[in-house]
Structures are given as C-alpha cells and as structure tokens.
Amino acid sequence: MRILSTISIFITAIFLLASCDLSDDLTNDTGTLQVLLTDAPANYDEVWVDVQEVRVHKQSEAEEDDNGWRTVNDQPVRVNLLELTNGNYEILGEAELEAGNYSQIRLILGEQNELVIDGESTPLTTPSAQQSGLKLNVNAEIEGGENYTLLLDFDASRSIVKAGNSGMYILKPVIKAVELAKTGAIGGSIEPAEALPWVYAIADEDTLAGTQASDEGDFLMIGLLDGTYQVSVAPSMEEYNSEVISNIEVTAPDTTFIDTVTLSESGANVNGE
Numbered sequence: 001m002r003i004l005s006t007i008s009i010f011i012t013a014i015f016l017l018a019s020c021d022l023s024d025d026l027t028n029d030t031g032t033l034q035v036l037l038t039d040a041p042a043n044y045d046e047v048w049v050d051v052q053e054v055r056v057h058k059q060s061e062a063e064e065d066d067n068g069w070r071t072v073n074d075q076p077v078r079v080n081l082l083e084l085t086n087g088n089y090e091i092l093g094e095a096e097l098e099a100g101n102y103s104q105i106r107l108i109l110g111e112q113n114e115l116v117i118d119g120e121s122t123p124l125t126t127p128s129a130q131q132s133g134l135k136l137n138v139n140a141e142i143e144g145g146e147n148y149t150l151l152l153d154f155d156a157s158r159s160i161v162k163a164g165n166s167g168m169y170i171l172k173p174v175i176k177a178v179e180l181a182k183t184g185a186i187g188g189s190i191e192p193a194e195a196l197p198w199v200y201a202i203a204d205e206d207t208l209a210g211t212q213a214s215d216e217g218d219f220l221m222i223g224l225l226d227g228t229y230q231v232s233v234a235p236s237m238e239e240y241n242s243e244v245i246s247n248i249e250v251t252a253p254d255t256t257f258i259d260t261v262t263l264s265e266s267g268a269n270v271n272g273e
Contacts (some may be wrong), residue, residue, distance in 0.1 A: 005135050031142040033098055034149045035072055035092040038178065038222060040082040041198055042045045044117055047081040047124075049171075050110035051155070054139070055133065055174035057086035060103035064132045068072075069106075070097055078112055081156045085211040087185065102140040104226050105150070105177070106133030115160060124160070124171040138177045149180040153209065178223050184226040185222045185255040186231060186248055191262045193217030195235035198238070201248075202230040212236075224250045233261055241266055 035054055039047075053073040054072040062068055066159040073093025082089055092107075113124035126134075142148050173225040190197050190213050199219045208222040209227070231245040250256050 004009040004150075005203070013073070027126060029099055029142055029144050030096050030142060032094060032147045033072060033097050033102070033140060033142055033230045034094040035105070035194055036149060037079065037081075037084060037090040037092050038087075038089040038151060038152045038153050038157040039081040039156060040153060041085055042082060042160070044082065044115060044156070044160070045089050045119065046114070047156045047160065048116075049081055049114065049124075050112035051058040051079070051092060051107050053133075054183045055108070056097070056102045056138075057104045057106075058100055058102055060137050062104055067218040070102075071095065072097075072105075076110060078110075081091045081154055084154075086214055086218070087187075087211075087222050089222075092152070099142050099144040103137060105136045105138050105140075105152075107111040108133040109171075113171055119160035122167070122169055122171055124172045125163075134173055134175075136177055138176055140179070151178050151180045153178070153223050170213075172244045176217060176223070178225065179251065181250050183223045184250040185220055186229065186250060186258065187218070187255050188231075188258040189213075189260050190219065190233060191215045191260060194238075195237050195240040195263050197233045197235045197240075197263070200232045200234070202232055202248070203227055220255070221263065226251055231258060231261075237261055239266055242266065 012226055016229055027090060053074045055234045056072055058068050072095045077092055079090045109126050113126055115122045115124050140150055153176040155174040159172055159270060161170045161172055163170055193216055197213050200207050201221050201224055209224055211219050211221050213219040227250055229248045229250060233243040233246055243261055243263060245258055248256055
C-alpha cells in the first residue's frame with residue numbers, strides 16, 4: 001500500500017507540473033491589446049462618432065469575410081471627439097489575443113454619427129464604414145504575457161468634408177496609429193488663457209499633433225514619436241499674435257514641458273515704444 005501511495009503521489013506531482021507548464025505556455029502565447037482614441041482639434045461645437053465594433057487581423061489585405069478577424073470590442077461606444085483633446089482619450093476596447101503581428105484594424109461605425117455647428121446638428125455620412133468597417137493599417141506586435149496599447153489619433157478637422165452646397169457632411173476619417181509606449185508628449189501653459197489658443201506640434205513642416213489649450217491656458221499633446229518639434233501657438237482671438245517655439249526635443253515615454261508662452265497683443269510694439 002505504501003508503494004502504491006508513493007506512485008500515486010509521484011503521478012499527481014507530474015500532472016501538477018505539466019498543468020503549470022501548460023498554463024505558462026498559454027500565458028506566453030497570448031498578450032493583451034488595448035485600443036485608445038484621442039483627437040486633434042477642430043473648429044466645431046461637437047463631432048460624434050458611433051463605434052459599434054473594433055476588430056483586428058494579422059493580414060493587412062484581409063477582407064471582411066475572412067475568418068482570421070479577432071474582436072477587440074463589440075460593445076458600442078459613442079464619443080464626442082472634441083472632448084478627447086489635451087491628453088484625454090477614450091478606451092475603445094481591450095482583448096487578449098494570440099501573440100503575433102497584427103497588421104489591420106477595423107472600426108465598424110453605426111448610424112449615430114453627428115456634427116454640431118453653431119448649435120445645429122447635422123448627420124455625418126460614413127460611406128462603407130458601417131458595413132465593411134473603417135480600415136487602418138497598423139503594426140501591432142503582440143507578445144506573450146505583455147500588454148500593447150494602440151493609440152488612434154483621429155484628426156477631426158481633416159476628416160469632415162462638406163458635400164458641395166447640399167448642406168451634407170461626409171466623414172472621411174484621417175487617423176494616425178502609434179504604439180503608446182513608443183511615444184512622448186509636449187505640455188505647457190499659455191498666457192493669457194482668454195486668447196483660447198490652438199497649439200500644434202510640427203516636424204518637417206508636417207503637423208503631427210494638435211490641441212486647444214484649456215480654459216486655464218494649459219495644454220498637452222500626446223502620441224509624439226521621438227524627434228525635434230516646433231510648437232506653433234495660434235490664438236483664437238485676433239487681439240493676440242501667434243508664437244512659434246523651436247527645437248523642442250521629445251523622447252519616449254517622457255513628457256517635455258516648455259516654458260510658459262506669453263502672447264503679445266496685436267499691434268503692440270515689442271520695444272514698448
């Protein structure tokens with residue numbers, strides 16, 4: 001009986017070790033993908049986007065009926081893009097996925113897309129995005145046991161097109177996708193805050209991020225890759241002049257804070273004369 005008991009304990013131990021190894025293998029074979037949405041500024045009251053589903057695929061050319069799609073979120077999210085500025089973002093979904101490189105993401109849009117201008121609401125037409133989805137090519141390398149955060153920067157100002165004189169507006173999304181961990185940010189404050197300035201990060205004459213300063217004059221631009229930027233400050237109020245601050249270095253994942261920018265009044269003599 002003692003021999004049988006010993007054998008039984010030995011077999012049980014082997015089974016437990018094998019189970020632990022299998023559990024570890026499963027953990028190492030999957031990673032977590034989180035998808036965030038942020039926005040560059042636009043001169044509208046509100047821009048509402050109705051995201052019904054978020055899917056990813058390892059193949060960049062995969063079609064809608066391909067069976068390789070993986071769902072990141074199928075719970076509808078309706079969000080006002082203009083609230084996603086100054087470092088704010090919306091979580092579109094999170095899912096555990098098989099490790100590997102995912103090359104395509106699709107946002108399936110619903111019918112509740114809306115533009116508000118001067119208090120008046122107008123539907124936003126979204127050709128094809130409600131059926132096959134809004135396609136974006138990405139390069140998301142999901143590693144086993146690791147978390148990967150994909151930041152989608154939705155440029156509302158470039159994404160809305162007026163359809164002639166019909167009064168209709170079409171949503172043609174312009175979206176930049178980056179891995180959040182490989183990006184940094186630029187922050188600071190602007191005086192006077194009542195100038196309601198727009199702030200842009202520019203590299204090689206290309207505007208890569210933007211926001212509008214808060215009511216207190218603070219701003220934060222996220223999702224910037226390593227590099228050297230110009231920060232352009234454009235006041236909404238004509239009483240103030242624009243400013244450009246050059247040679248702002250960004251190194252991920254840090255935030256580079258610049259000195260307070262003080263806007264001069266239009267027509268003011270810089271020498272005080």
